[in-house]
Amino acid sequence: MKVDFVVPRYGPVGGAENAVSALAKRVAKHPGWEVHLHATCAKSSNTWANEEEPGSKQVGPLWVHQHLVDSGRTTEWPELDRRVQEGPSSIDATTQDLFFHHQGPVSNAMAHAVSTSNADLVIFAPYLFWPTIALAPTVIEKAVIVPAAHDEPFLRLSRVREVLQDSRALIYGSRAEQRLLQTTHPIAHLPSTVLGWGIEEAKGSNSEIRTELGLDDRPYAICVGRIEHAKGTLGLLNFWRTMRGRVKGNHRLVLLGEPSLPIEQDDDVIVVRGANDDAKWSLLRDADFLINPSAMESFSLVLFEAWAAGIPVLVNGYCDTTREHVAEANGGLWYRNYGEFEVAVERLATDQELRLRLAANGQTFAAEVYGWTSIVDRFTAFCEQLS
Amino acid sequence: MNDSQSDATYFESVVSEIEAEAQRRSDSGEYPRALLRSLDEEFRRWIPDASLENGVEDTIRGVEAAAYVDPVVPVDSRSPLGRYIKWAVRRFTYFYHRHTAQQITALGIHITRPLRLLDASVKNVDRRLSALEDRFDVGTTARAELIAGISAFPISSDFREVLASHLATASGRVLFGDQVDPDLLQFLRASGVDTYGVTPSSERSDLVDVRQETLIEHLEHLEDKSLGGFVLCGLTGRASLNEQLRALRLLLLRSKPDARVAVIVVHAETWSARLGPVAADLLDGRPLHPETWTHLLLREHALEVTAVQSSDSQSTLITAKLS
Numbered sequence: 001m002k003v004d005f006v007v008p009r010y011g012p013v014g015g016a017e018n019a020v021s022a023l024a025k026r027v028a029k030h031p032g033w034e035v036h037l038h039a040t041c042a043k044s045s046n047t048w049a050n051e052e053e054p055g056s057k058q059v060g061p062l063w064v065h066q067h068l069v070d071s072g073r074t075t076e077w078p079e080l081d082r083r084v085q086e087g088p089s090s091i092d093a094t095t096q097d098l099f100f101h102h103q104g105p106v107s108n109a110m111a112h113a114v115s116t117s118n119a120d121l122v123i124f125a126p127y128l129f130w131p132t133i134a135l136a137p138t139v140i141e142k143a144v145i146v147p148a149a150h151d152e153p154f155l156r157l158s159r160v161r162e163v164l165q166d167s168r169a170l171i172y173g174s175r176a177e178q179r180l181l182q183t184t185h186p187i188a189h190l191p192s193t194v195l196g197w198g199i200e201e202a203k204g205s206n207s208e209i210r211t212e213l214g215l216d217d218r219p220y221a222i223c224v225g226r227i228e229h230a231k232g233t234l235g236l237l238n239f240w241r242t243m244r245g246r247v248k249g250n251h252r253l254v255l256l257g258e259p260s261l262p263i264e265q266d267d268d269v270i271v272v273r274g275a276n277d278d279a280k281w282s283l284l285r286d287a288d289f290l291i292n293p294s295a296m297e298s299f300s301l302v303l304f305e306a307w308a309a310g311i312p313v314l315v316n317g318y319c320d321t322t323r324e325h326v327a328e329a330n331g332g333l334w335y336r337n338y339g340e341f342e343v344a345v346e347r348l349a350t351d352q353e354l355r356l357r358l359a360a361n362g363q364t365f366a367a368e369v370y371g372w373t374s375i376v377d378r379f380t381a382f383c384e385q386l387s
Numbered sequence: 388m389n390d391s392q393s394d395a396t397y398f399e400s401v402v403s404e405i406e407a408e409a410q411r412r413s414d415s416g417e418y419p420r421a422l423l424r425s426l427d428e429e430f431r432r433w434i435p436d437a438s439l440e441n442g443v444e445d446t447i448r449g450v451e452a453a454a455y456v457d458p459v460v461p462v463d464s465r466s467p468l469g470r471y472i473k474w475a476v477r478r479f480t481y482f483y484h485r486h487t488a489q490q491i492t493a494l495g496i497h498i499t500r501p502l503r504l505l506d507a508s509v510k511n512v513d514r515r516l517s518a519l520e521d522r523f524d525v526g527t528t529a530r531a532e533l534i535a536g537i538s539a540f541p542i543s544s545d546f547r548e549v550l551a552s553h554l555a556t557a558s559g560r561v562l563f564g565d566q567v568d569p570d571l572l573q574f575l576r577a578s579g580v581d582t583y584g585v586t587p588s589s590e591r592s593d594l595v596d597v598r599q600e601t602l603i604e605h606l607e608h609l610e611d612k613s614l615g616g617f618v619l620c621g622l623t624g625r626a627s628l629n630e631q632l633r634a635l636r637l638l639l640l641r642s643k644p645d646a647r648v649a650v651i652v653v654h655a656e657t658w659s660a661r662l663g664p665v666a667a668d669l670l671d672g673r674p675l676h677p678e679t680w681t682h683l684l685l686r687e688h689a690l691e692v693t694a695v696q697s698s699d700s701q702s703t704l705i706t707a708k709l710s
Contacts, residue, residue: 235430318434327398339423347404
């Protein structure tokens, strides 16, 4: 079996891209499987600037091909983005094509590689960028889409519907994502599977990292990911500061990620930018619990990283994906307003037995349902059926 | 109680405690009203509309909360002078702000009133609909209780070849639901039938291309004429008469002309023997006789309707081609 994966960027960047790359690496080890991964030379989804050298390399048994970006995120994009956000159903096809072109990353070399692929299946992820929307139609009879979608205006574009509807099959991160896609577009009859994603091997704690970042022994809750409105992080910040103004507590909040706006730091809120993987794992292991405030998740790998690091999670109760993971695992709590947030944080901060119990449940759930062996078996069986 | 049940119970109790305590704090006025409103408004701004439960109720609450305008303007400032100036402006303009705030609040009340009436009307329709459904059938919960613990009848292996041959010429995907037999599914796929499963059971969620959802829910999301065929089973023994007819109606709508269809039905007397007298009485009418399925398919102008009985005489496979 020969399978190609197509993602906008390669490396420890982007949730879906990272998850797909991790899967590709493991599938490549499967006897009788030849796996290639196509990505651009970009790292940043804000610019899609070429940051890596183009060319092919072998990472274990996986072939990685990186292609130059010809056109990244352009100055015309913000206006098009605004139009799509305001009314996706009224945007004509030409404007949609323009939107995806300016959304990027456009790579002619990648287009050539994909259209001449001799793979049995070509797997595109995620749905939102040019490589999927523009290139999947060139190999549509063998195109498998990993939408990695959440409820957002872009999902309702007719171009997206066409690509999904014509594809050979779909792979979802969670049942909530499958439900969302099937209610948004007429694709329920297409071959599909709810695969979920695995995490890279959990790393240990390193006290030096904590010292380097200026964190003392004070306990903390951690939030990992882009620090922006859409991810709910700025709302979390409001909740946290309000809570600290009302209720005294020993815990501080550590935000691990790149802020989209300047964040005022103080003794209660620490922002850690540009942390590498070792730092992330170390901070997760030393945290008392993780907060994921985002209502828009298609899987949320970070929950599974938190459970692997042995800590429970607190999630946005309006996010079907994360709430269902938590409820299925009994591995954390959720909140749907400020009041519940305050009480849940108090409870997690003060009840060590609860934390340990929830964390252990989460760890068991993650290992049983989203262990790599199970994911790779389900993926290969699905591909074999398709081909 | 095993470990996982005890964990689930503990988890539910913690969630309930948190919800109750948050409600208590909110009701006691512990949170400043304006603060709570602005925090929750900002929080909900980044939530997809589809995620909001109780859509109308939540919207009305949002309008009601937003309709209250606090005329007492905050006077916080980094400098004492700034604070004093703001306080003075507030003091001297309070009559004006209060007058404006009262009018906006009154407008809010006028807006929420029709919304409340609409909500009450929708709830009334819901209640009447439920009552109507109850008159037609035993409630879903009662039925679920009656048949809990009664295992499904395995699909007879006698039907394998007949099904494979019948579905071989289907032009499109074949839906198999809602009792998924992994071996039969695999056999059909190996025979070249492009089939996928739909079942509410979580036990089969690890199977390739098998959706874990109810058949009706799945059919509601399908486009008309999207199926090349279907195999209806499981539900034919377990569901109410209404549900069986609704499933058939939706399956016919979602199937292409010329679709290959099949219904597997366990004989009523076989079911009754397994159900026992109470369930058999209360679940009266289920499953339908093979003759009834044949009649229903003929009424839809299906062609080549054929019934094959299993060698143990416990079930029948009805096949047909839609016109």
